[in-house]
Structures are given as C-alpha cells and as structure tokens.
Amino acid sequence: MESPASGAPDHLTFPRSIRLQYWCVLSVLREAALSTEWSAASEADEAAWIRAAQRGDREAFERLVRSYDQSVLRLAFNLVRSAEDARDIYQETFLRVYKNLHAFRFDCSFHTWLYRIATNVCLDWLRKKKVRREEPAAVETEDGPRDRTEAVAESQATANPERRLLSLQLQERIEEVLATLTPRERLVFELRHYQGLRLKAIGEMLGASEEAAKNCLFRATRKMRQALGDFL
Amino acid sequence: MTCQQVREQLPLFVYGELSFEEEERLEQHLVACRSCREALERERAWHSALDRAAAAPPSGLLAQCRGALFANLDRQKLRRRPWLTRLVPPWNWKPASAFALMATGFVLARLVPFGPTRVPLGSPAEPVAAQVRYLQPDPSGKVRILLDETRQRVVTGSLEDEPIRRLLLTAASASPDPGLRAISMDVLRARTESPEVREALLQALRSDPNPGVRLKALDALRPYASDRRVRAVLAEVLLSDENAGVRIEAIDLLTQHKELELAGVFQELLHKEQNVYVRDRCQKALRDMNASLETF
Numbered sequence: 199m200e201s202p203a204s205g206a207p208d209h210l211t212f213p214r215s216i217r218l219q220y221w222c223v224l225s226v227l228r229e230a231a232l233s234t235e236w237s238a239a240s241e242a243d244e245a246a247w248i249r250a251a252q253r254g255d256r257e258a259f260e261r262l263v264r265s266y267d268q269s270v271l272r273l274a275f276n277l278v279r280s281a282e283d284a285r286d287i288y289q290e291t292f293l294r295v296y297k298n299l300h301a302f303r304f305d306c307s308f309h310t311w312l313y314r315i316a317t318n319v320c321l322d323w324l325r326k327k328k329v330r331r332e333e334p335a336a337v338e339t340e341d342g343p344r345d346r347t348e349a350v351a352e353s354q355a356t357a358n359p360e361r362r363l364l365s366l367q368l369q370e371r372i373e374e375v376l377a378t379l380t381p382r383e384r385l386v387f388e389l390r391h392y393q394g395l396r397l398k399a400i401g402e403m404l405g406a407s408e409e410a411a412k413n414c415l416f417r418a419t420r421k422m423r424q425a426l427g428d429f430l
Numbered sequence: 431m432t433c434q435q436v437r438e439q440l441p442l443f444v445y446g447e448l449s450f451e452e453e454e455r456l457e458q459h460l461v462a463c464r465s466c467r468e469a470l471e472r473e474r475a476w477h478s479a480l481d482r483a484a485a486a487p488p489s490g491l492l493a494q495c496r497g498a499l500f501a502n503l504d505r506q507k508l509r510r511r512p513w514l515t516r517l518v519p520p521w522n523w524k525p526a527s528a529f530a531l532m533a534t535g536f537v538l539a540r541l542v543p544f545g546p547t548r549v550p551l552g553s554p555a556e557p558v559a560a561q562v563r564y565l566q567p568d569p570s571g572k573v574r575i576l577l578d579e580t581r582q583r584v585v586t587g588s589l590e591d592e593p594i595r596r597l598l599l600t601a602a603s604a605s606p607d608p609g610l611r612a613i614s615m616d617v618l619r620a621r622t623e624s625p626e627v628r629e630a631l632l633q634a635l636r637s638d639p640n641p642g643v644r645l646k647a648l649d650a651l652r653p654y655a656s657d658r659r660v661r662a663v664l665a666e667v668l669l670s671d672e673n674a675g676v677r678i679e680a681i682d683l684l685t686q687h688k689e690l691e692l693a694g695v696f697q698e699l700l701h702k703e704q705n706v707y708v709r710d711r712c713q714k715a716l717r718d719m720n721a722s723l724e725t726f
Contacts, residue, residue: 275487372483
C-alpha cells in the first residue's frame with residue numbers, strides 16, 4: 199500500500215451517504231441511457247402498438263419492428279460479421295416475434311422479451327458455427343467482401359502506418375480470441391461490451407440470474423485478457 | 431481487500447457492474463495503491479482497444495432486411511388465410527352465411543318431392559354459373575335436375591360507400607387477375623387520403639407479383655412522396671424490386687424530397703445495380719444531393 203497520490207478518486211472524500219446517493223443516480227442514468235437507445239417510443243405508445251399488433255394490425259407491428267430492428271441488426275452483424283448471416287438472424291428473430299406476439303402478456307418489458315428471442319436466435323447461430331468450426335477469411339463490408347483483418351473499423355485506425363499496422367494486428371487478434379469463447383460467453387460479452395446492456399437485463403434475456411451473467415462476463419474477459427496480454 | 435481481489439474486479443468496475451459496497455471497497459484500495467491504479471488505466475485502455483474491433487452493418491442492409499421481412503410477412507399472410515376467406519372479404523361473413531343458408535334451403539326445397547316442380551333456369555339478366563348435382567329422369571320424358579348455382583350480381587356505388595371500397599381493396603390484393611388488380615389501383619388512387627387505401631397501395635407496391643400493378647401502386651402514391659412511411663417502403667422497394675422500371679420510379683419519387691439519409695440507400699443501390707440507366711439515375715440523384723458516389 200502506498201500513500202494517496204494524484205489520480206485517486208476525489209469523491210471518496212465525501213460522506214458515505216452522499217456517495218451512495220451519487221452511485222444510485224449513476225445507476226439510474228445508465229439504465230435510462232440504454233432504454234432511450236433501444237426505443238424512441240414512449241411506453242404508452244409502445245403498449246398501444248403491441249395490443250394493436252396482437253389484434254392483427256400490420257402497421258402497428260411494423261412500427262414495433264422499426265423501433266427495435268436497428269439494434270437487433272447491429273447485434274447480429276457485430277456477432278457474425280457477415281451481411282448474409284446477419285440478414286438471416288434478423289429475419290428469423292422478427293418472424294419468431296410475429297408468430298409469438300399473441301403470447302406476450304406484458305409481464306416483462308417488450309424489449310427484454312424481443313431481445314430474449316434475438317439472443318436465442320444468435321445463440322443457435324453461434325452453436326452451429328462452433329460445430330462447423332468455420333471462420334471465413336473474408337467479411338462483408340460496404341465495398342464488398344474483404345479480408346477479415348482489414349474489415350474492422352479501418353476508419354478509426356490512425357494515419358501513422360506503424361500504429362495502423364499494430365491496430366490491425368490487434369483487431370485481428372481480438373477477432374480470433376472472440377471466436378474461442380463459448381457461445382454464451384461470446385453473447386454475454388457482446389451484449390455487455392458492444393451493445394451496452396446491463397448484466398441484470400442480460401440475465402433476464404438468457405433466462406439466468408444476474409450473478410450467472412456476471413460470472414460469464416468474468417470468464418470471457420479473463421480469457422480475452424490472457425489471450426491478448428502480449429498485445430497490450 | 432488484496433491487490434489480487436482488486437485486479438479480478440477491475441473489469442466489472444469499468445463496466446459499472448459492481449454493487450455500491452464493492453465499489454467502495456475497491457475505490458478505497460485504489461486511493462492507497464499506485465500499482466492497482468495503473469492496472470485500472472490498463473483495463474480502461476484495453477476496453478478502448480476492444481471498442482475498435484466493433485463493426486457496424488453496411489449502409490442499406492437495414493432497408494434490405496426490412497424489405498425482405500415485410501415481403502415474407504405478406505406471403506405468410508396470404509398463405510395463412512383459409513381458402514374461403516380469400517373468396518369472401520371479412521366484412522361480408524354475415525351476408526355470406528345468410529346467403530349460404532338461403533341456398534341450402536333452396537336446394538332442400540327442390541329435393542323434397544312436393545309434386546312436379548319446374549326449375550327456373552335463370553333470367554337472361556342474371557348470368558348463372560351452375561353445376562349439375564343430381565339427375566332424375568321422369569317416365570314422361572322430362573328430367574329433374576338439381577343444380578348448385580352461383581349467381582352473379584352487379585353492385586354499383588361510389589368510393590364513399592364502404593362495401594364498394596371493401597370490394598375494391600379485396601380485388602386489389604386478392605384477385606388472381608393482374609388486370610383487375612391494376613384497375614383497382616387506378617380506381618383507388620382517388621381515395622389515397624384514406625390510410626386504409628394507402629396501406630393497400632403500399633402492400634401492392636411491396637409484394638404484388640406483377641410489375642405493372644406495382645407501378646400503378648407507386649404512381650398512385652405520388653402525392654404522398656413526403657410521407658415517412660411511404661418513403662420507407664420506397665427505399666425498401668428500391669433495393670429489392672427486380673424490375674428496373676419500378677426502381678427508376680422509386681428514385682424519382684424519393685428525390686422529390688431530398689434527405690441526407692437517402693444517400694446511404696442510393697450508394698447501396700449503386701454498389702449492386704446492374705442496369706445502366708438505373709445506375710445513371712442513381713448517380714445523378716447522389717450528385718444532386720452533393721453526396722459521394724461511393725461508401726467509405
């Protein structure tokens with residue numbers, strides 16, 4: 199142990215009750231930020247659309263799709279890195295939503311219910327992928343199929359060629375390590391890190407406890423840290 | 431709390447997933463431990479590095495997915511409808527049942543031998559499609575025939591009349607005759623202010639198998655080129671319709687109101703479009719919007 203140094207959290211000098219209040223407000227803000235991103239519709243609007251869609255109103259169903267499909271597609275594409283497979287996951291997810299919407303009873307939020315379906319479809323895909331053990335060398339991009347190592351967020355790489363090469367190597371390595379995770383670890387990591395969902399919500403979607411989701415994320419990050427140690 | 435315990439909790443700390451008590455203990459430790467603070471900085475750098483591996487879907491993929499999904503739902507809807515409901519529109523079930531009851535009574539009345547009965551063969555004004563169900567030769571040389579009849583009738587009215595509008599909407603979506611569907615589109619275009627009519631036109635634009643009918647629907651929707659929903663369907667059609675004429679009309683309508691998000695759709699189309707004329711139109715639209723012809 200050392201003496202306090204610069205860079206230490208300042209708020210620890212506040213009384214504990216203030217810190218607890220700060221923590222609670224922060225938690226609420228995190229939840230609010232995520233739910234705003236998921237759907238722009240108010241809860242009342244959404245409930246009305248769900249009821250109308252359950253009665254067979256096609257336009258209401260399309261509104262629901264449009265409220266959530268961007269994040270479902272983002273999840274699918276980041277997981278599978280192929281436009282064709284992402285399209286299949288999107289299609290399968292919303293067809294299942296359409297077929298099972300009559301069974302939605304408002305006993306959980308609609309986005310939890312919908313994401314439960316989407317994560318199940320993704321898990322099925324990851325399990326099949328694991329069995330096939332295929333890792334395509336090329337991924338789909340806006341400019342057509344390209345080598346996997348070049349396809350990832352190239353625009354964010356720096357103009358410095360040396361750093362750019364390092365960045366590409368790191369991205370390639372991250373992709374490889376992600377592929378070694380179990381389907382559940384991969385999905386939990388994806389939902390927490392890239393989709394920004396809370397572990398509590400992830401647990402609800404996967405039919406598991408928050409603690410189980412936490413353990414899964416812990417295992418995933420530990421594996422990745424061990425595998426990526428040399429690169430950081 | 432030991433340094434080892436802190437290091438294990440750092441990932442969850444960065445994700446903001448520790449309880450208040452856990453965060454407190456960890457932060458108290460960080461205040462006094464330089465090496466754990468440095469480990470925290472490395473953890474944060476590691477998170478940022480992972481962020482760089484994120485991949486966003488190509489522009490236009492969302493529109494393609496929506497187009498394919500809605501077309502798939504249309505097909506399922508048609509397949510799911512029982513055959514009888516395809517012939518009789520939903521609003522007409524009660525009159526249809528009454529008609530069926532009357533027809534049964536009529537047939538039964540003919541089956542019960544109340545003495546010689548002459549069966550009317552229908553007046554020339556009312557064409558009858560008939561099927562012979564039963565024959566009974568008479569010793570006198572006459573024959574008794576039991577017919578199943580479907581009488582046709584003419585109904586006249588304006589688009590203000592609900593039954594007429596319903597019949598037109600049914601013809602527009604369910605008639606097997608593309609000519610009839612196209613005429614229905616022409617008639618319905620006078621009532622595009624009705625959301626129900628617009629919905630029927632949008633469905634036809636998306637999923638009618640005949641390109642002529644799709645063009646009619648698209649033309650009827652012209653006054654609503656600025657409507658958000660119409661534009662969403664047009665974008666889907668632009669990326670998924672196999673007919674170049676429909677794609678060109680869709681470009682025309684979409685460019686009546688220039689919006690920046692359209693550039694992504696046009697760029698996606700340009701990427702895969704084979705038809706030279708459609709490509710030209712698409713490039714012109716992008717140039718008019720001062721948008722790049724390529725995606726980067």
